[in-house]
Amino acid sequence: MATQDSEWIFVDTVDALDEEDFMRFDHGGETYILYKVKGEMFATDGLCTHEAQHLEDGVLIGHIIECPLHQGRFDIRSGKCAGGPVCEHLNTYRVKIEGDKLFIEL
């Protein structure tokens, strides 16, 4: 969740993400995932809340990211748990595009 201290961090150019695709982004010692689904951009924490598996190795099914380790599922729009052994939500972050540049609010 954004705070008063949050800022927009440059991630990459927009063409780095294809439709129905996602990518890992590391910043400040933390890991995030940015997604593009149906033309919309989303961002969540990059580590599963169950056993800290990297979600970059997971599978994206519509708006659901599935963890590769125990198949825990999260809705990338809200970060909420959507199945499997996970019970703690992911944090979500705002994403914006300026020109051909992609930013995440951290």
Ligand code: FES
């Ligand atoms: S580490 Fe992700 S579901 Fe277990």
